[in-house]
Amino acid sequence: MDNLIEIRWHGRGGQGAKTASLLLADAAFNTGKYIQGFPEYGPERMGAPITAYNRISDTPITVHSNIYEPDYVVVVDDTLLETVDVTAGLKKDGAIVINTTKSPDYLKSVLKGYEGDIYTIDARKVSLETLGKYFPNTPMLAAIVKVSKIMSDEAFIKDMEGSFKHKFAKKPEVIEGNMKAIQMALNEVQKI
């Protein structure tokens, strides 16, 4: 299980963190990996903090528990940074990816001296420019794929095109916007 990658998602109910974790599982599955994608269910309601998880591996995964020492953490909503211990157990040689426009100094202070890499992306801007609405999950999905290098950009883009065509079969007008969001997010995510 040396090749195992574990990811923890933090978001708020309604932002699509769970869906993003399932889409990531899908994309990794399509490149031949063994995958798990699961949310931690609580009292679900719009705006409440939620957690979702991914395990991605070249070999079968048998563990069925939450993830306590993730390789990567994705924060879909930066208002969680001060209330949720998002770097809990996060490996030093891993990274955290945050949807934010806050300053690097602020981020370093709320992340309590996390020593690993910190990446940011303005998923709101990406989403508004490409989709005209605020759906942070598609850009965040692209950002974590870029940072974790689970697959190449090309393989990811090709796969997402296929799954959007399937997912939005009845709403083909949104496919182009989502693809643009992915392209833009792959370019915009950056290390601070």
Next chain:
Amino acid sequence: MSIRERLSGNEAAATAMKQINPDVVAAFPITPSTEIPQYFSTFVANGAVDTEFVAVESEHSAMSACIGAQAAGARAMTATSANGLSYMWEMIYIASSLRLPIVMSLVNRAVSGPLNIHNDHSDAMGVRDSGWLMLFSENNQEAYDNLLMAHRIAEHKDVLLPLMVCQDGFITSHSIENIMLEDDEEVKKFVGTYKPEHYLLNKKEPIAVGPLDLQGFLFEHKAQQGIAMKKAKDVILDVSKEFKKWTGRHYGLFEEYKLDDAEIAIVCMNSTAGTTKAVVDKLREKGIKAGLLKVRVYRPFPTEEIAKALSKVKAVAVLDKSDSLNAAGGALFTDVTSGMYVNNVHVPTLSYIYGIGGRDVPETQIEKVFNDLTKVVETNDIGNPYRYLGLRTKEVE
């Protein structure tokens, strides 16, 4: 050719039901099994199955409708969880005593109260003596495979008992994972057509189903149910052998994972078995001879076989995801230890109650159990055999 897919446990169960295409499905939604009838009703609406879907007003009616349908000569299925199963309880006994091979997908969840929608096995344990066959599933694959085998086992003339396939609520029911699916036509061929010997709609043989059964006969009828339960063991093994020939996937009454030369072993069911395998691997790398016995067939309980499989280890821990609240250990623990005693196997055995109400079960908890077992072996002192795992002990004292 198996088909590589990724599905949640609920999707896997619904897919199996679609491929089985039963005559009748009657169900009432309850978390975390709701998606199964939900997906299935889509299959009905899309014409993917020609099942009569009965959207009942309660679980009591769901089981009643299944009983009526199966007694009439149809193949009936349902899905439920926790309090849904509790609400069926009266009819659960009727189904088994009428020898109706109904198949249920039970997505395990804590029985309230106070209200909790998360996983433990208290729902299944509440019906363990009701005369239903009970198969437990580690993951989505096993939930799917067990359902594909279910009708062949339940409908066998030596058995004729209802069967429930259990899987862990949320932990596997809502987790997307890899799975190998089988071809629709091949499933159809394997499951076969339901040909009941006696049924209500057979006008050539008018029969009564479920009449008064007093002092003169009930005893004999109950004993017959017990005999059928015993015979089910061989049927399960035969069907599993045939299933392996078809799919390559092997199933027994239980799975032994690195148990051959193990000195310490855990016995458990469902998803925790997967986590335990990962811990066993890690301990083996350190030279610790840990092993796992994962119970698949809980009813009939493979007493002799389990006792034999555990006879060479030095200490055993039995993990129950349901507290029997009897001051005498969990249900699986009492089944395992009584089986060992009767078969003259005397291995120090600990009872652990764990994972209640969805309390997460990380690898560290399983490691703790193996550490405890090592200590029992080293000190030759079992200490308190009735233990909790992952409990904030101070808060309950």
